Amino acid sequence: MPSHRIAAIPGDGIGKEVVPAARQALDAVARLDGFSLAWESFEWGCEHYQRTGAMMPPDGLETLAGFEAIFLGAVGFPGVPDHVSLWGLLIPIRREFEQYVNLRPIRLLPGLESPLRPRPGPIDFMVVRENNEGEYSEIGGRLYRGAPRELAVQAAVFTRDGVDKVVRYAFELARTRDRRLTSATKSNGIVHTMPFWDQMVDEIAPAFPEVAVQRQHVDALAAMFVLRPETFDVVVASNLFGDILTDLGAAIVGSIGIAPSANLNPEREHPSMFEPIHGSAPDIAGRGIANPLGQIWAGVMMLEHLGEERAARRLMGAVERVLAAPGARTPDLGGSATTGQLVEQVLAALEPDDCRTN
Ligand code: NAI
Numbered sequence: 001m002p003s004h005r006i007a008a009i010p011g012d013g014i015g016k017e018v019v020p021a022a023r024q025a026l027d028a029v030a031r032l033d034g035f036s037l038a039w040e041s042f043e044w045g046c047e048h049y050q051r052t053g054a055m056m057p058p059d060g061l062e063t064l065a066g067f068e069a070i071f072l073g074a075v076g077f078p079g080v081p082d083h084v085s086l087w088g089l090l091i092p093i094r095r096e097f098e099q100y101v102n103l104r105p106i107r108l109l110p111g112l113e114s115p116l117r118p119r120p121g122p123i124d125f126m127v128v129r130e131n132n133e134g135e136y137s138e139i140g141g142r143l144y145r146g147a148p149r150e151l152a153v154q155a156a157v158f159t160r161d162g163v164d165k166v167v168r169y170a171f172e173l174a175r176t177r178d179r180r181l182t183s184a185t186k187s188n189g190i191v192h193t194m195p196f197w198d199q200m201v202d203e204i205a206p207a208f209p210e211v212a213v214q215r216q217h218v219d220a221l222a223a224m225f226v227l228r229p230e231t232f233d234v235v236v237a238s239n240l241f242g243d244i245l246t247d248l249g250a251a252i253v254g255s256i257g258i259a260p261s262a263n264l265n266p267e268r269e270h271p272s273m274f275e276p277i278h279g280s281a282p283d284i285a286g287r288g289i290a291n292p293l294g295q296i297w298a299g300v301m302m303l304e305h306l307g308e309e310r311a312a313r314r315l316m317g318a319v320e321r322v323l324a325a326p327g328a329r330t331p332d333l334g335g336s337a338t339t340g341q342l343v344e345q346v347l348a349a350l351e352p353d354d355c356r357t358n
Pocket residue numbers: 014018073074075076077078082086090256257258275277278279280281282283284289290291292294330332
């Protein structure tokens with residue numbers, strides 16, 4: 001039986017609840033489709049940090065390099081500064097493994113209600129977030145701490161190679177969809193990096209004559225996500241802009257609890273990583289009420305990446321059937337179901353012989 005080696009990193013907070021829940025669903029669908037997932041779980045994160053002074057062991061990246069994919073919950077918890085947890089685990093993985101595309105589907109699934117009024121048309125677009133450079137940079141520093149003249153400087157880094165790769169990926173994705181690409185910019189206020197970003201988009205566009213490209217300042221774009229979300233097909237954005245836009249995107253399609261993401265190394269030279277958009281949600285951690293669907297949908301993206309398209313369709317079909325039925329919902333979707341109850345519903349909705357759903 002074919003098998004895929006997967007590294008699971010539940011991480012912190014609700015990551016420890018939604019990763020095991022999603023693994024149940026993934027194992028069930030793998031059984032139906034005749035393959036197995038060989039999981040190895042790594043208890044890295046803030047507790048590891050509090051014990052050892054590091055979010056993961058010194059050879060953590062080396063260990064992960066041997067896996068086909070990484071399945072991550074979320075990292076970060078009160079008691080450890082967020083920049084320590086993020087830069088001690090998540091960002092090193094994204095960078096070491098050249099996962100320069102962070103792909104985030106924003107889709108209003110049947111049965112879910114957008115908080116927007118009047119009710120928008122169908123929402124179904126992809127955000128391609130640059131994932132290795134940009135505003136997330138270690139370059140800079142702080143001086144004169146505590147003094148009136150204290151200062152902090154942080155440099156954003158945009159390289160020709162980095163922007164080229166992610167923008168090309170977005171154009172190629174648009175070519176397989178509705179052939180419309182929106183580039184998020186802010187070249188009126190950010191006067192070096194953003195005009196460079198725009199220039200790169202202009203340089204690449206002629207190679208994709210069938211794709212209509214438009215440029216929007218990110219502030220206006222955020223407003224359009226709210227006012228006209230049905231008009232987008234593919235959105236390409238820098239690291240920070242893409243991060244902000246996708247929390248907003250997740251909110252307009254019902255809940256941050258359902259939105260997935262794929263950190264991709266498109267060349268497949270290194271493992272890619274799959275995780276929900278949301279964080280560790282300390283406000284609800286330990287209560288068993290986290291929505292597991294974002295983690296499960298991230299699992300669907302992982303199955304697609306592993307070439308298990310049939311299993312991916314089957315699992316997504318089950319998620320869609322669960323949401324379309326008026327049954328159990330977790331509190332973020334207005335219900336009172338637990339994480340476990342929702343997973344039970346997904347398992348029950350897996351249809352052994354029905355793979356028509358897509
Ligand atoms: P968050 O996404 O953890 O929570 C924001 C709000 O959404 C909270 O009210 C939370 O209860 C709710 N929420 C999130 N996921 C949910 C789910 N599956 N079901 C139901 N409700 C859900 O973002 P926040 O509060 O900014 O960050 C909390 C911690 O997570 C911080 O330490 C932060 O650094 C970390 N974080 C980690 C990320 C990662 O590992 N990729 C991403 C974002 C934040």
